[in-house]
Amino acid sequence: MSDKPKLNVYLCAPRGFCAGVVRAIDVVEQALRKFGAPIYVRHEIVHNRYVVEGLKRKGAIFVEDLAEVPDGAAPVVFSAHGVPKSVPEEAGRRNLRAIDATCPLVTKVHREAEIHFRRGRKIVLVGHRGHIEVVGTMGQLPEGAVVLVEKPEDVARLTFSPDEPLAYVTQTTLSMDDMAEVVAALREKYPRIVEPHKQDICYATTNRQQAVKEIAGKVDAFIVVGSPNSSNSQRLREVAERHGCRRAQLVPRAADIDWSLLEGVAAIGVTAGASAPEVLVEEILDALAEKYELILDTITTATEDVSFPLPRELRERVA
Structure with a gap:
């Protein structure tokens, strides 16, 4: 007893x-098997120290900037959170072997933002300032094309005219409740704002x-x-x-x-x-x-x- x-x-x-994390970790492990150690990973492949330390022991080297990646045959993997367009462009200029482990659901948000931009819309991104995914999403388009809001008070400060073509996208990892409050504020202030065909929160x-x-x-x-x-x-x-x-x-x-x-x-x-x-x-x-x-x-x-x-x-x- x-x-x-x-x-x-x-x-x-x-x-x-989740499936995106499983895929991202598999990308690093399969790249290690195919190309051998070391391989470089820009930013933590996923935000978990236990996972990152395990991959380090297998031969992955984590960096925050491509400037830390030496020229040569060693691949560089982009993390599951996505990267600004400037990152693969830099990798291309340097002839680095880049492998993109961005979660497909994050890529979906990137493509949505690009479509809105091509159609002449200003884009409001609901997300957390400074988060690596938000940095990547905003970096898909020219500076100023995407405006970030974190809470309803940020929506109140937006200065778009009621007739300006607008659309919103969101970070994939937000609180559903917080996101709903911000989206409600956007809909109230801009009733014609274009919404995602399917919600962006994964x-x-x-x-x-x-x-x-x-x-x-x-x-x-x-x-x-x-x-x-x-x-x-x-x-x-x-x-x-x-x-x-x-x-x-x-x-x-x-x-x-x-x-x-x-x-x-x-x-x-x-x-x-x-x-x-x-x-x-x-x-x-x-x-x-x-x-x-x-x-x-x-x-x-x-x-x-x-x-x-x-x-x-x-x-x-x-x-």
Whole structure:
């Protein structure tokens, strides 16, 4: 008979890796197999330190600027978040072997923005200033073609005339609730604004947030497994707080758990951001099991079967 206190643990499903992250990691691993180490990766391939460190051990070298990539045959991979057009252009001028691991759902937003620009529309991008995905999306078009808004107050400050042709696109990893508030403000101020044919927030972000919403009101605390620089992971923590769970924490590894937030809890929710591997969820559960007798329950709100093909230059290797 265990003398540990009982703890009901509600596991969100889906959680963890999305198809875009799986593809991006596969790109690096397949490039290492095909070309050998080292290969260079511009920016973290996905925002998770555990994943990045694992790829470093296999021979990947992570850089923030192409100037750090030496001339030669070693490939350079662009991260899942996408890059401004100036980056592949620079790689072309230097004859670097560039491999694009941009998530296809981010590329979809890039193409939407380009189409709007060709049709003479000014573009409003809903997203977080400075985020690598936002930098990449804004960098698809000439400076000034895209205006960034983060919150409804930013919409109020826009100075477009009511008759000016406008369209909006969004970062793929936003909070659904936050995005809805900003879009409502855009629609109210500019009723003729052109919307995406299909929402830009990706299926994985939507599904993971929905699972958190389902559980947040039933638990005393929430652990979101993910890195602090992961936008979708940060949004999961915010969603848990917004929907009734005030003791939510974002935890990169088990060693980072703030145990003071778990004092006196009887039920806890656990999820993982789209760039966090399942092994880290298992590590968190092992840490909880050292202090509690766990009663596990998985709450499934969606089933995912999405997959994306590798870039053409790597498909032959897999086949």
